[in-house]
Amino acid sequence: MNEHLRRAPAPDLLPRFAAIVGDKYAVTDPQTLAPHLIEGRGLYQGVTSLMLRPGSTEEVAAILKLANETKTAIVPQGGNTGLVGGQIPFDGELILSLTRLDKIREVDASSNTITVEAGVVLQKAQDAAAAAGRLFPLSLGSEGSCTIGGNLSTNAGGTGALAYGIARELVAGVEVVLADGRVMHLLRKLKKDNTGYDLRHIFVGAEGTLGIITAAVLKLFPQPRAVETAFIGLKSPDAAVKLLNLAQARIGGTVTGFELMVRGIVEMALKHGHGNRDPLAGAHPWYVLMEVSSQQSEGLRDALETFLGDAIEQDLVEDATIAANLDQRKAFWHLRHSLTEVQKPEGGSIKHDVSVPVAAVPAFIAEASAAVEALIPGSRPVPFGHVGDGNIHFNVSQPVGADSKAFLARWTEVNAVVDKIVLKYQGSISAEHGIGKLKRESLVKVKDPVALALMRDLKKMLDPNGILNPGKVL
Numbered sequence: 001m002n003e004h005l006r007r008a009p010a011p012d013l014l015p016r017f018a019a020i021v022g023d024k025y026a027v028t029d030p031q032t033l034a035p036h037l038i039e040g041r042g043l044y045q046g047v048t049s050l051m052l053r054p055g056s057t058e059e060v061a062a063i064l065k066l067a068n069e070t071k072t073a074i075v076p077q078g079g080n081t082g083l084v085g086g087q088i089p090f091d092g093e094l095i096l097s098l099t100r101l102d103k104i105r106e107v108d109a110s111s112n113t114i115t116v117e118a119g120v121v122l123q124k125a126q127d128a129a130a131a132a133g134r135l136f137p138l139s140l141g142s143e144g145s146c147t148i149g150g151n152l153s154t155n156a157g158g159t160g161a162l163a164y165g166i167a168r169e170l171v172a173g174v175e176v177v178l179a180d181g182r183v184m185h186l187l188r189k190l191k192k193d194n195t196g197y198d199l200r201h202i203f204v205g206a207e208g209t210l211g212i213i214t215a216a217v218l219k220l221f222p223q224p225r226a227v228e229t230a231f232i233g234l235k236s237p238d239a240a241v242k243l244l245n246l247a248q249a250r251i252g253g254t255v256t257g258f259e260l261m262v263r264g265i266v267e268m269a270l271k272h273g274h275g276n277r278d279p280l281a282g283a284h285p286w287y288v289l290m291e292v293s294s295q296q297s298e299g300l301r302d303a304l305e306t307f308l309g310d311a312i313e314q315d316l317v318e319d320a321t322i323a324a325n326l327d328q329r330k331a332f333w334h335l336r337h338s339l340t341e342v343q344k345p346e347g348g349s350i351k352h353d354v355s356v357p358v359a360a361v362p363a364f365i366a367e368a369s370a371a372v373e374a375l376i377p378g379s380r381p382v383p384f385g386h387v388g389d390g391n392i393h394f395n396v397s398q399p400v401g402a403d404s405k406a407f408l409a410r411w412t413e414v415n416a417v418v419d420k421i422v423l424k425y426q427g428s429i430s431a432e433h434g435i436g437k438l439k440r441e442s443l444v445k446v447k448d449p450v451a452l453a454l455m456r457d458l459k460k461m462l463d464p465n466g467i468l469n470p471g472k473v474l
């Protein structure tokens, strides 16, 4: 860490920072600050005396200029839905909240782009695209509160990545404020632009450690004319992977969603999730929520029915139901998106957001489950996630009736066991949530040393005073 860096802003600087945004947007009231200091999992508690809420890129630039000159640390925050603690100030750093940058600057349907400010909530961007007859396909359970700036800074994945790509693939251009306050204007709508190094991608997935994203041009797609959604019971992850391969080869549409869930997590969703109902009559060891989309308005439902019928005959599927209407489709997705919340009433949960090659998912799940159950008898692995991306949320709930604190104290030990199996399959210990604070120590153990050295060099070059989100990622 840079030894001259000041984590908490010096008291005499507070009025200077406040003057940039105006007193109304320089928040010091502890009650207003409180929700910005804890994250969704309740894993971390932060501390700060100041949150700045700039209303323009120019104000962000002025804040960074002052922070850099005075070596004052900054923690950027969007919707505060991140799951690795990246948005939390741990040592009194000032929070730079981007939520007032909430304008949709332009929807350009012909160019298939939308230009948004960083604080625009993901759902608002989706809605604006839909109003213009287009699809912005990034979709996360947190879409009602996470922001585009946070999505790009974490390089979010979610349920649409299978067909449309992760956040990085959905960015055409960015506007970024650098640590010294300079603004880099790369808000282009271009698919082709080979004028040197592609700098956009340095800031995507940087978790606020290299610059502040203030706006972005995002790629849009045609709205599908037909969408069908099935809830499928099957016997194993192996059957799920085979089903996916078959669906991608055979269905006359695109597989736009393919989410795997073990029975255990579905049971938690039925028990604790508001309004959830079991879509299938009987119980099955595993489930897939599959969505297919087509630009043809007719025939998709028939094609899906025939496909699932064949899959049942081939013993790949035990039972399946296709949503009869929009409400039912929403209910399937509601169940899927409730999986983070419904783990909480079951006590402590040790999380892994990992990826392995798709073909290795069944073996990974089997080995990791056995290893964790051997380490902590009675512990309950409840894997689920974006199996088509090889991305499994290998979450482990505490044994029923166990002491939550004692269980959570074994977090690192359980991670080590699971991560070893991930690495055996050439996988990643952070598929889509990022490194933040949670996986900072693990990163140095798994990243190629030359790549890690380059990351550090890049950080030094772009943020020589180390003011941007110190203690995160690196």
Ligand code: FAD
Pocket (backbone or CB within 6 Å): 040, 075, 076, 077, 078, 079, 080, 081, 082, 083, 085, 086, 087, 098, 118, 139, 140, 141, 142, 145, 146, 147, 148, 149, 150, 151, 152, 153, 154, 155, 156, 157, 158, 159, 207, 208, 209, 211, 212, 213, 214, 337, 340, 341, 432, 433, 436, 469, 472
């Ligand atoms: P924050 O949490 O505020 O910040 C996240 C990181 O980005 C921090 O490091 C922060 O410092 C930095 N940051 C924020 N804004 C900026 C900016 N403008 N410039 C520079 N740095 C910035 N994630 C997935 O990938 N896939 C999922 O399926 C998914 N599902 C989720 C479901 C639930 C119920 C929840 C609670 C979370 C889920 N997440 C998922 C995680 C989370 O929603 C994403 O990481 C999201 O992209 C974070 O956006 P945010 O605006 O809340 O960012």
Ligand code: 2HG
Pocket (backbone or CB within 6 Å): 141, 158, 337, 339, 340, 351, 353, 385, 386, 393, 395
């Ligand atoms: C999801 O896919 C999210 O629902 C969150 O990435 C996963 O709760 C989790 O671990």
Ligand code: ZN
Pocket (backbone or CB within 6 Å): 158, 385, 386, 393, 432
């Ligand atoms: Zn996920």
